[in-house]
Amino acid sequence: MTLLESFGGKGLITRVVSALTLLPIVLAAVWYGGYAYRALISVAALIMFYEWLRLVRVGDRAMQGLWLAGVLAALNLLVAKNADEILVGLGFTVFMGGTISLAGALLRRVNLVWAGVGAAYVGVPILCLWWLREQPQGAAWVMWTLLVVWATDVGAYFAGKGIGGPRLVPRLSPNKTWAGLFGGMVLALVAATGFANFASLGSLFWLAPGAVLLAAWSQVGDIAESAVKRYFEAKDSGSLIPGHGGLLDRVDGLVFAVPAVALFLALSKGTTGL
Numbered sequence: 014m015t016l017l018e019s020f021g022g023k024g025l026i027t028r029v030v031s032a033l034t035l036l037p038i039v040l041a042a043v044w045y046g047g048y049a050y051r052a053l054i055s056v057a058a059l060i061m062f063y064e065w066l067r068l069v070r071v072g073d074r075a076m077q078g079l080w081l082a083g084v085l086a087a088l089n090l091l092v093a094k095n096a097d098e099i100l101v102g103l104g105f106t107v108f109m110g111g112t113i114s115l116a117g118a119l120l121r122r123v124n125l126v127w128a129g130v131g132a133a134y135v136g137v138p139i140l141c142l143w144w145l146r147e148q149p150q151g152a153a154w155v156m157w158t159l160l161v162v163w164a165t166d167v168g169a170y171f172a173g174k175g176i177g178g179p180r181l182v183p184r185l186s187p188n189k190t191w192a193g194l195f196g197g198m199v200l201a202l203v204a205a206t207g208f209a210n211f212a213s214l215g216s217l218f219w220l221a222p223g224a225v226l227l228a229a230w231s232q233v234g235d236i237a238e239s240a241v242k243r244y245f246e247a248k249d250s251g252s253l254i255p256g257h258g259g260l261l262d263r264v265d266g267l268v269f270a271v272p273a274v275a276l277f278l279a280l281s282k283g284t285t286g287l
Contacts, residue, residue: 172196201228234269
């Protein structure tokens with residue numbers, strides 16, 4: 014077996030090509046901000062919500078109504094004027110998700126309950142991405158968050174394939190190993206502290222351990238989506254990105270990481286020197 018085959022062979026090449034194709038688009042939108050950035054995350058939100066509704070097997074009629082609601086929410090994201098309006102949108106998203114889930118429970122429609130969960134699962138991180146970009150050094154904070162998640166995924170992939178060993182949670186995600194988790198945390202630490210120092214984001218006393226914790230938390234997000242897919246007996250959330258599956262499969266760690274960074278930044282202002 015060649016070295017390339019041991020790390021995934023043609024599948025690895027496909028994953029790398031897909032990632033390198035999308036990377037410039039994402040980074041350019043983050044850097045420029047404004048409508049370019051809002052358009053990117055709005056389109057991402059619509060795709061993610063669509064994939065979620067298909068994953069949890071929402072019926073066609075219900076999907077049409079929920080999809081229309083998602084389109085209206087995305088349009089609101091495009092025209093919102095400031096971060097305060099996004100905070101209102103954040104509360105409304107959680108409220109609507111809870112309402113949909115409650116309606117599903119009362120109607121004994123389990124799939125509607127899951128649809129309500131999906132509204133918050135998609136809406137909260139998307140709105141937090143908007144809020145983060147509006148903060149001082151917002152572009153750098155978004156890039157730092159993306160870098161932590163990406164480095165975690167890369168480190169976990171290669172450490173898991175190269176070292177192997179005991180499985181992390183075999184019943185939910187059989188391919189994840191403890192070696193992969195620690196490999197992802199180490200690479201995230203190195204990449205995130207290097208970028209934070211370069212971008213002058215703040216004290217590494219907070220950001221270094223924060224990167225390690227965020228790396229582990231992003232893996233929880235990965236495992237959580239794996240659990241949902243296993244529950245619904247689905248291999249992937251979609252087939253949009255060659256080598257990765259659906260967009261939800263690609264951003265499962267980011268879904269958990271972004272709200273954590275937004276919360277940390279909101280709470281730390283004036284207390285950590287950030």
